[in-house]
Amino acid sequence: MIFSETILAGAYTVEIDRHQDNRGYFARVFCADTFLAHGLKPAVAQASISYNAKRGTLRGLHFQYPPAAENKYVRCTKGAVADVIVDLRPESPTYLRHVIVNLSADNGRGLYIPERFAHGFITLTDDTELIYLISNYYTPGAEGGLPHDDPSLGISWPAEVRVLSDRDKAWKPHSNIADELKGRMNIAVHKRS
Numbered sequence: 697m698i699f700s701e702t703i704l705a706g707a708y709t710v711e712i713d714r715h716q717d718n719r720g721y722f723a724r725v726f727c728a729d730t731f732l733a734h735g736l737k738p739a740v741a742q743a744s745i746s747y748n749a750k751r752g753t754l755r756g757l758h759f760q761y762p763p764a765a766e767n768k769y770v771r772c773t774k775g776a777v778a779d780v781i782v783d784l785r786p787e788s789p790t791y792l793r794h795v796i797v798n799l800s801a802d803n804g805r806g807l808y809i810p811e812r813f814a815h816g817f818i819t820l821t822d823d824t825e826l827i828y829l830i831s832n833y834y835t836p837g838a839e840g841g842l843p844h845d846d847p848s849l850g851i852s853w854p855a856e857v858r859v860l861s862d863r864d865k866a867w868k869p870h871s872n873i874a875d876e877l878k879g880r881m882n883i884a885v886h887k888r889s
C-alpha cells in the first residue's frame with residue numbers, strides 16, 4: 697500500500713500494490729500495523745456498504761460529533777465516485793477546506809478520512825458501490841451535516857447532482873451553525889468533560 701497525505705493533514709489516499717498473475721491480482725487494502733506506522737488509527741467498529749443505482753447520486757456531507765466522531769476508510773468496489781472531505785477541526789490551519797478524490801473500482805484507491813471531517817460523494821457511473829471501514833458506532837443522535845452546495849465550502853462537484861435524499865436537502869448551511877459546529881468539534885471541550 698502506498699500512502700499519500702492530502703493537503704488536509706491526517707487525510708490520506710491509499711494506493712494498492714497489485715500482485716498480478718494469469719488469474720488476476722491480489723492486493724492488500726488494509727493492514728492495522730501499516731496504518732499505525734503511518735499515524736492512522738486502524739480501529740474498525742463497523743463495516744458498511746453503500747450501493748447507488750444511478751450516476752449523479754450525491755450522499756453527504758455527513759459527520760458525527762465527538763465523542764462519537766469516526767475515522768472512515770472508504771473504497772469504491774464498483775463504478776466510480778468523486779469523494780469529498782471537508783476539514784471540520786476548529787484548530788486546523790485548513791479548517792473548512794476540502795479535497796476531492798476520485799475513487800473507482802479501476803483505480804483501487806482508498807481514502808482515509810480522520811475524525812471531525814465531513815464526508816460526501818457523487819457517483820460518476822450507474823451501479824456504484826462503496827465499502828467503508830468505520831472506527832466508531834453509528835450514533836444517530838450525534839449525526840450532523842452540511843449542504844453539498846454550501847457557499848461557505850465552495851465545492852465544485854464534478855458532475856450534475858441528480859439524486860439527493862430529503863435529509864441531505866435539509867442540512868442548515870455553515871453560516872447558520874458556525875458557532876455550534878466549532879464548539880462541538882472542539883476536542884479540548886471533550887477532553888475536559
Ligand SMILES: Cc1cn([C@H]2C[C@H](O)[C@@H](COP(=O)(O)OP(=O)(O)O[C@H]3O[C@@H](C)C(=O)[C@@H](O)[C@H]3O)O2)c(=O)[nH]c1=O
Nearest residue numbers: 744746755756757758759768815816817833834861863
Ligand atoms: C450511516 C448509517 C445509516 N444507517 C441507516 C439509517 C437510515 O435508515 C439508512 C440510510 O442512512 P443515511 O441516509 O444516513 O445513509 P447515507 O446518506 O448513505 O449516509 C452515509 O453517507 C456517507 C456520505 C457517509 O460518510 C456515511 O458515514 C454515512 O453518513 O441507513 C444505519 O443503520 N447505520 C449507519 O451507519
